[in-house]
Amino acid sequence: MPATHANESRLLIKGATVLTMDPALGDLTTGDILVVGDRISAVGPELSDPAAEVIDARGMIAIPGLIDTHMHAWQTPLKGLHASGWTFDDYQSRVFCLREHFGVEDIHDATLAGSIEMLDAGVTGVLDFCHNVMSPQHAEAALNAHRATGQRTLWAYGMLGDLDGSPQEDGWRLDHIRALREETGDGGLLRIGMALASIERGSMGRIDKEIGLARELGMRMTLHQNPAGQIRALHEAGLLGPDIVPAHANAADDEELELIAACGGGISFTPECEFGGGRSMTVLNRAHRAGVTPSLGIDTPARVPIDLFAAMRLTFLLMRSVDAFDEREAGRYPLTRRPGIPMVEPRHMLEYATVNAARAIGLGDDLGRLAPGQLADIVLVDPEPYGVALGDPAAHVVLRTQPRDVDTVVVGGTVRKRAGSLTDLDRADAGAATRAVRERIFADAGSAPQGVAR
Ligand SMILES: [Zn+2]
Incomplete structure (x- = not known):
């Protein structure tokens, strides 16, 4: 194909x-x-x-075409598992713990299912954050799935090994990503990027090494940015750059957002997972004001549907809601229009999901318009x-x-x-792939969640 x-x-x-x-x-x-x-x-x-x-x-x-800048395609068959998730432990115990039960074939089929569903939903491009690379063969399988669907993909090779962040985990991933990058190049529908290990689970030394390699190879990077202060830490270590897409960044303070803006960077906001995860929702209004270029993502299909239209709609309503909250707090109610308030129009969301997203995946001159x-x-x-x-x-x-x-x-x-x-893919293949993955991983895990027949 x-x-x-x-x-x-x-x-x-x-x-x-x-x-x-x-x-x-x-x-x-x-x-x-x-x-x-x-x-x-x-x-x-x-x-x-x-x-x-x-x-x-x-x-x-x-x-x-819409571009999702934060998606874990390997979790596509896990739809619903995190529907009522509340705590981070819920996520670990219901979803992320299944990571070790994904074999090579599962990664392929899960990625295939997610990619077909995205294309069907108008998501022509994706930054696929694959934090389930448990062997080089897992990586190859995910890449083969993306090759088979022909979606425009920045496949971010997950550096995260054991959750305790054992530094000895690094070696083979760094060697393999170098080989993959040299083999794949940077010009086609499929490009290799790097999903940095989470800073809180590793060390700045480890992150420094990962970022060094990504920059040496000219690769885009992304990372989960949840705890406060990490943007400042990256800046102070001389590592912050527009080639890193922080996902969420809810806890970033205004000064950190200004640091991102000053280097021409963006953040990826995933409205439904931010809502569901109970995170602070003011970041986008503050980012917009600081001059950061936000883009949007689904994050985990285990919690929310693959629907970037919904992400745009929710983000618009959220940003209006935050504006109105600030106005009420300042005693300006009933609402009146004044310069910069409300901050966004519906069209801004389309800009987030196209122009800004293209820039986030390193194709700002070539894609998004x-x-x-x-x-x-x-x-x-x-x-x-x-x-x-x-x-x-x-x-x-x-x-x-x-x-x-x-x-x-x-x-x-x-x-x-x-x-x-x-035209050349089949929705039924995505459904069949999802069922096959579920059958295999729940057999391997020794139990399956209760619910409708799968
Ligand atoms: Zn994520």
């Missing part, structure tokens, strides 16, 4: 409302997108190309049969769209979903 992705095919999307997310092009009420090979060649009204395959997109809204020269990752949203919202079409996308409304998905110029159906 990857060979057919690198084609010089020509595709013409006709008559959509085009949200380019490009400051120079803006929105086109009715416009066309011409794709040649894996990139967008032209965007404008009344384009023609007799050699192109034409997609009639009248009545639809074209957006850049519908503009000539950009990689052709495109989603068509169909507002029918119930009708498009009045007003800003970006608000329809952010507040009224669900994965089932994704009519067409294009990744790197190749049509992966059309008229609501995946």
Whole structure:
């Protein structure tokens, strides 16, 4: 399949409302997108190309493909296990403890299931934080699954070994990631990145070594950032940079957010898991104010659905809610509009999930906008049969769209979903993979959770 992705095919999307997310092009009420090979060649009204395959997109809204910047695809078959999770111990004892029961085949099938579901839901790109690399073969299996689905992936090789952070765990992972990086390069749909060990479970010395290798190899990095003070610690160690995407960062204070902004960095916010995990919810308003570029993620499918539209919707409502709380606290109620308040419009969320996310995964110049020269990752949203919202079409996308409304998905110029159906992947394969993983890991673990028949 990857060979057919690198084609010089020509595709013409006709008559959509085009949200380019490009400051120079803006929105086109009715416009066309011409794709040649894996990139967008032209965007404008009344384009023609007799050699192109034409997609009639009248009545639809074209957006850049959505990009999830914090996802653990290996947990896809564990849907529901963390639904009512409350404490970190719940997560450890219900979800993370199953890590050791994932064999090589399980990692492959779980990743495949997650990637198919993401593509179906308009998520053309993902930063897959794989903290279940228990052998080199596990890593190869996850990569093979991503190769099979053809989703645009920054696969972040998890450095986390034993939860006690034994430094001797490092060696083979560092050697293997170097080999993988050299083998995979940095130009295709699949790129290798690094998921740093959690600082609280390792040491700054260990993190320093990991970051050193990632920078030597030119790899993007990400890390779970939950305890307070870690951003400052990275800065003081001279390690903070825009090539690291901290996930969550709820506990970062304003000064730490300014440090991230000063180096041109972003954070990945995962609204449903932040809500469910009981974390402070003010970080995005503070980050937005500090000039950080936020992006969005699902985090664990064990807790929440694979739905970036929901993530955008919840984040918008949350940020409005935090603004209103601050206004009430300051005695300004009933609410009035004043400069900078409210802070965001629905369209900002689309920017988070496209432009900002592309920057987070290191493709800020090439991805995230519908503009000539950009990689052709495109989603068509169909507002029918119930009708498009009045007003800003970006608000329809952010507040009224669900994965089932994704009519067409294009990744790197190749049509992966059309008229609501995946073209070269099968939803049933994702379901079968999920069932197979469950059967194997719960047999290995010696027990399975109670509930509906699997
Ligand atoms: Zn996570």
